[in-house]
Amino acid sequence: MHLKEIALFNSLNSNNIKKLENISTIVKLNPGDILFYEGDLPEYLHIVLSGIIKLYKTNAKGQQIFLYQFTPVSLIGELANFDNFPFPATSEAVMKSEVLKVNYKMLSENILKDSNFSMEIIKSISKKAKILQNVIHQEMILTTEAKIAKLLVEHGELFSQLKNSQIAALINTTPETLSRTITKFKKSNFISIDKEHRLKILEIDSLKSLYQ
Numbered sequence: 001m002h003l004k005e006i007a008l009f010n011s012l013n014s015n016n017i018k019k020l021e022n023i024s025t026i027v028k029l030n031p032g033d034i035l036f037y038e039g040d041l042p043e044y045l046h047i048v049l050s051g052i053i054k055l056y057k058t059n060a061k062g063q064q065i066f067l068y069q070f071t072p073v074s075l076i077g078e079l080a081n082f083d084n085f086p087f088p089a090t091s092e093a094v095m096k097s098e099v100l101k102v103n104y105k106m107l108s109e110n111i112l113k114d115s116n117f118s119m120e121i122i123k124s125i126s127k128k129a130k131i132l133q134n135v136i137h138q139e140m141i142l143t144t145e146a147k148i149a150k151l152l153v154e155h156g157e158l159f160s161q162l163k164n165s166q167i168a169a170l171i172n173t174t175p176e177t178l179s180r181t182i183t184k185f186k187k188s189n190f191i192s193i194d195k196e197h198r199l200k201i202l203e204i205d206s207l208k209s210l211y212q
């Protein structure tokens with residue numbers, strides 16, 4: 001992917017694109033690979049180019065608490081960069097992924113002065129505020145059944161890309177609970193699953209009614 005194809009960099013002129021190329025690298029991650037740990041210092045701005053990266057915190061018992069998943073093309077952890085504080089959560093590849101890492105110090109010295117680019121960053125920060133609201137709503141209000149319904153509606157493609165254990169981890173539940181709920185939705189004719197295990201939503205309004 002050429003950097004100019006990334007919406008965040010659309011406004012940059014050719015000179016700034018060249019500067020950006022010189023301070024950027026693309027890293028390839030396998031499932032389970034860590035992009036950054038909670039507490040790491042934010043040396044790079046991270047942008048998901050392909051795959052899925054999940055963000056989670058770890059409680060005192062060592063259990064993962066899922067926060068959000070990032071798909072292409074999105075920034076991860078940029079607030080830590082801008083305020084210069086350690087990453088508040090850990091990011092891990094859910095599937096094979098590619099992430100663009102941009103040297104943040106050099107970015108801020110050479111490119112952040114571009115007003116259009118700065119506006120794109122502000123838009124991303126605003127989006128993160130909405131994500132935080134969504135996380136709070138999901139973890140404090142929604143039942144497990146509602147979480148699964150929401151995931152089906154908003155990210156149904158994951159059910160053909162990931163294992164049940166991986167999907168369950170994304171919503172802080174067990175594979176057994178996920179399986180039981182999927183079976184329940186199938187019996188209610190909310191979804192169908194064919195012989196190749198491909199899932200199709202039949203009653204999207206019924207699923208939405210569980211979490212809206």
